[in-house]
Amino acid sequence: MSGFDTAMVPVLQAVLSGVLVGGVYGLLSIGLSLAFGVMRIVNFAHGDLVMYGMYVGVVASAALGIDPLLALPASFLIMAVLGLAQYQFVFRRFVGATTLNQLLAAIGLGLALQMVAQLVFGVDARSATSMFAGSYDLVGPFFFARAQIVAFVVALIATVAVELLLRRTQWGKSVRAVADNIEAAEIVGLRSQRINLGAFALSCGLAGIAGTIMVTYYPTDPTKGFALMPIAIIATTIGGLGSITGAFLGGIFCGVVQQSTAMLWNSALQDVPLYVLLLVFIAFRPTGLFGGRSE
Amino acid sequence: MSDAAALEVTHIAKRFGGLVALRDVSFRVAAGEVMGLIGPNGAGKSTLFEIVSGNLPPSGGRVAFFGRDCTADPPHVRRRAGLCRSFQKVRLFETMSVGENIAVAARQCLPPDKDWRAEVTSILERMRLTPQADRLPSEITLADRKKVEIGRAIAGYCRVLMLDESLSGLTHDEAEELIGEILTLNRDTGITVIVVEHVLSVLAKMVKRLVVLHNATVIADGTPSEIAHDPVVIEAYLGTKASVLR
Amino acid sequence: MNRRRQSLILGAAAIVLMALLPVSGVNDYIVAVAVRMLIFIALGQAWNVVAGIGGLLSLGHGVFLGLGCYATGILFNDYGLPPWLGVWVGALLSLAIALVMGAMTLRMRGVFFALATIAVSLALDQLARHYVDLTGGDNGLALKFLGNSLWFMQSRRPMPFLYAALVFVVAYYWITRWILASRFGLEMRAVRDDETAAAAAGVPVFRTKLLGLLVSAVMTSVAGTLYMQSYQAIDPETAFGLSQAIQLQLPALIGGLGTSWGPIVGGAVMILLSEGTNLGSTKLGIAGVDILVYGLLLLAVVMYAPKGIMGLFNTRARARSES
Numbered sequence: 001m002s003g004f005d006t007a008m009v010p011v012l013q014a015v016l017s018g019v020l021v022g023g024v025y026g027l028l029s030i031g032l033s034l035a036f037g038v039m040r041i042v043n044f045a046h047g048d049l050v051m052y053g054m055y056v057g058v059v060a061s062a063a064l065g066i067d068p069l070l071a072l073p074a075s076f077l078i079m080a081v082l083g084l085a086q087y088q089f090v091f092r093r094f095v096g097a098t099t100l101n102q103l104l105a106a107i108g109l110g111l112a113l114q115m116v117a118q119l120v121f122g123v124d125a126r127s128a129t130s131m132f133a134g135s136y137d138l139v140g141p142f143f144f145a146r147a148q149i150v151a152f153v154v155a156l157i158a159t160v161a162v163e164l165l166l167r168r169t170q171w172g173k174s175v176r177a178v179a180d181n182i183e184a185a186e187i188v189g190l191r192s193q194r195i196n197l198g199a200f201a202l203s204c205g206l207a208g209i210a211g212t213i214m215v216t217y218y219p220t221d222p223t224k225g226f227a228l229m230p231i232a233i234i235a236t237t238i239g240g241l242g243s244i245t246g247a248f249l250g251g252i253f254c255g256v257v258q259q260s261t262a263m264l265w266n267s268a269l270q271d272v273p274l275y276v277l278l279l280v281f282i283a284f285r286p287t288g289l290f291g292g293r294s295e
Numbered sequence: 296m297s298d299a300a301a302l303e304v305t306h307i308a309k310r311f312g313g314l315v316a317l318r319d320v321s322f323r324v325a326a327g328e329v330m331g332l333i334g335p336n337g338a339g340k341s342t343l344f345e346i347v348s349g350n351l352p353p354s355g356g357r358v359a360f361f362g363r364d365c366t367a368d369p370p371h372v373r374r375r376a377g378l379c380r381s382f383q384k385v386r387l388f389e390t391m392s393v394g395e396n397i398a399v400a401a402r403q404c405l406p407p408d409k410d411w412r413a414e415v416t417s418i419l420e421r422m423r424l425t426p427q428a429d430r431l432p433s434e435i436t437l438a439d440r441k442k443v444e445i446g447r448a449i450a451g452y453c454r455v456l457m458l459d460e461s462l463s464g465l466t467h468d469e470a471e472e473l474i475g476e477i478l479t480l481n482r483d484t485g486i487t488v489i490v491v492e493h494v495l496s497v498l499a500k501m502v503k504r505l506v507v508l509h510n511a512t513v514i515a516d517g518t519p520s521e522i523a524h525d526p527v528v529i530e531a532y533l534g535t536k537a538s539v540l541r
Numbered sequence: 542m543n544r545r546r547q548s549l550i551l552g553a554a555a556i557v558l559m560a561l562l563p564v565s566g567v568n569d570y571i572v573a574v575a576v577r578m579l580i581f582i583a584l585g586q587a588w589n590v591v592a593g594i595g596g597l598l599s600l601g602h603g604v605f606l607g608l609g610c611y612a613t614g615i616l617f618n619d620y621g622l623p624p625w626l627g628v629w630v631g632a633l634l635s636l637a638i639a640l641v642m643g644a645m646t647l648r649m650r651g652v653f654f655a656l657a658t659i660a661v662s663l664a665l666d667q668l669a670r671h672y673v674d675l676t677g678g679d680n681g682l683a684l685k686f687l688g689n690s691l692w693f694m695q696s697r698r699p700m701p702f703l704y705a706a707l708v709f710v711v712a713y714y715w716i717t718r719w720i721l722a723s724r725f726g727l728e729m730r731a732v733r734d735d736e737t738a739a740a741a742a743g744v745p746v747f748r749t750k751l752l753g754l755l756v757s758a759v760m761t762s763v764a765g766t767l768y769m770q771s772y773q774a775i776d777p778e779t780a781f782g783l784s785q786a787i788q789l790q791l792p793a794l795i796g797g798l799g800t801s802w803g804p805i806v807g808g809a810v811m812i813l814l815s816e817g818t819n820l821g822s823t824k825l826g827i828a829g830v831d832i833l834v835y836g837l838l839l840l841a842v843v844m845y846a847p848k849g850i851m852g853l854f855n856t857r858a859r860a861r862s863e864s
Contacts, residue, residue: 042652042655090840098651098652100596100598100651103598103652104794105843108838108839108840109836111784111787111832111835111836115832233660268667276664278656279657279661282646282657283646286649371739371741371744374741386738386741387735388730388731390733391734395727399727399731399739399743403724450742
């Protein structure tokens with residue numbers, strides 16, 4: 001490797017791994033950001049739907065012998081339907097403002113979902129094997145897990161698709177109108193409850209995709225939902241609450257910070273800098289790196 | 296000194312991104328005056344109101360309160376100095392009784408040697424709310440809610456009272472009554488009153504002076520009859536002419 | 542007032558009943574449950590100050606509980622410092638963390654504060670797991686037991702902690718009453734209801750929120766010392782974990798947010814439910830059912846009884862009737 005400082009290899013490796021891991025963190029976060037942006041709902045149970053998405057992959061691979069990647073559409077649909085139920089029974093009444101009760105309701109819901117998963121699947125960690133499991137690519141001095149590359153590509157496609165959906169379709173325009181001003185949207189004839197319902201289902205469906213793609217390289221257990229939530233929250237805040245592309249980039253940012261900390265300093269403390277960063281962002285740049293809703 | 300204006304707004308400007316909400320707005324309000332600030336929707340009245348009460352920082356210019364520059368003071372500091380306000384959409388403390396709503400301000404703004412309980416009692420009497428003192432805001436009429444808000448605004452210490460469309464949503468009789476109470480307050484205590492409305496008709500009999508805001512700036516400043524015949528104002532209100540003049 | 546006299550009589554009766562428990566011949570298990578109940582009531586009373594009266598969404602109050610526990614434990618085990626002194630170190634640490642956290646987040650909307658409290662508890666969790674020499678890591682920290690001693694606040698049997706916890710609950714009850722009746726309490730309630738209107742009434746919003754957080758943090762941390770002495774051990778999950786955070790919130794939520802009796806009634810209900818389900822689930826052989834119960838309880842309370850049990854008694858549950 002002429003002209004290449006070998007001391008830089010671990011740094012670049014950390015950054016590249018961080019980008020790959022972070023893409024999936026971004027996928028975890030875009031659904032969360034969507035629910036907040038449209039309805040002001042911080043859905044702490046989002047992580048638990050990701051966890052269920054992971055189990056969809058496990059069931060597909062272990063019980064049905066299907067590659068988890070082929071189960072992605074099913075996972076999206078199942079979680080979207082679960083999302084519809086959640087919205088109708090719980091979140092419907094909390095739309096429009098992030099209140100203590102809304103946060104607590106989401107946490108309560110998350111705990112219940114976690115418990116159900118524990119009763120159904122047991123407490124042991126489970127994993128799923130996709131066709132890419134265990135294969136690695138070497139590019140120069142860098143190595144990549146192929147499952148992570150595939151996951152990154154899926155995350156990227158999902159993010160672009162959601163952005164296009166929101167910006168280019170009639171439905172997306174009505175979602176944004178409801179998000180901007182629910183009263184005005186209703187005056188011009190939009191049915192805000194129905195639109196919110198759709199947006200919430202989409203948000204949950206994205207959680208399903210994120211889980212199923214993640215389980216191809218990361219084992220799951222019933223507590224994974226709560227374990228994944230903090231990073232999704234941080235990515236969403238850093239990206240600007242309510243912004244889709246922001247959440248995706250925020251996820252990549254978190255991935256890079258986390259992997260750099262883990263590889264270059266101390267893997268046991270890999271998340272601590274992220275928590276500190278969250279505080280710093282809240283204090284000095286609450287709109288996030290990429291500008292979200294600040295009001 | 297005493298010849299300083301109660302409120303003086305000088306060269307106030309406000310931009311939101313590319314949108315100019317206010318440009319070069321200046322006027323003075325003398326102590327003890329009852330002044331009206333009018334303008335069509337979107338003229339910048341609310342923005343100006345929020346800048347004067349301290350909830351929005353101006354992009355340029357200054358606000359002086361009895362000769363003292365208060366442009367950088369946060370809202371609660373202005374309130375304690377006697378610059379008081381109501382809200383366009385009534386904002387009361389919904390879990391607290393009418394009496395407690397007024398007590399919040401009385402306990403903040405009354406000089407420490409005075410008894411806040413006596414102040415609450417006297418405000419309740421002045422606003423004719425004594426029977427409602429223990430009610431929750433959700434249990435009283437809109438007119439009474441507006442009176443609670445004004446009571447809370449003047450409790451403790453008040454030198455300038457700014458009312459943001461306080462008359463809207465009231466019946467004719469209710470509005471008349473509230474106007475009467477505001478004028479009595481001005482006469483009894485010398486409190487300066489600034490009334491913001493988007494139509495002139497309600498203000499004509501209440502104020503001796505009007506400032507007209509249009510397209511982010513002051514277009515006229517004079518007595519109600521001068522304003523009503525000012526060609527610039529008529530031009531600005533074109534299409535809503537009737538609502539200005541009647 | 543009649544109502545006031547009623548609650549005083551009720552309170553006095555409860556205190557006497559609790560105080561007589563050890564001499565009534567019941568076994569130590571019952572006394573230990575009573576201690577647990579009183580400690581969680583005290584912790585609930587502390588959370589109630591910031592969240593109930595002040596309306597601040599603290600989801601990570603385990604931070605202050607943990608700091609209280611770890612500070613007293615580490616100072617005692619490593620330096621022989623009695624908890625009578627350790628408690629103040631814990632309180633100072635909590636004060637410092639609350640100050641930094643509050644100063645950084647309380648100018649923003651409430652949701653940011655809520656997210657920040659979670660971040661701080663997770664950060665402390667990871668740090669406590671990593672610095673094994675100081676904290677005992679994942680396994681936690683066990684107090685060295687030196688025998689029954691008032692100076693070291695140690696006792697093999699739970700009886701002394703019953704009286705200590707009773708003192709805490711009564712003291713915290715009076716603090717809550719005092720806050721509700723004071724100008725500070727009025728300010729906090731005004732800020733909780735409407736920040737903009739509070740500022741327009743002359744209330745220094747940011748300072749009020751920060752002060753509420755500091756008071757609550759210190760109350761939690763001091764009660765944390767009692768927690769440590771009574772349980773004689775702490776670990777990262779117990780201090781900073783999610784289910785602990787929820788146990789700190791449930792008493793006030795079940796009983797009635799922002800009321801002086803809420804955390805007391807709610808804490809009693811929570812512990813009885815939790816002990817009941819633990820007994821039941823041990824018999825059935827399923828673990829972790831109390832988590833499910835907490836989750837459902839949380840959901841039920843916020844959706845169907847946001848004013849808690851006190852709100853059911855008094856549909857117009859407002860602090861005025863108590864002040």
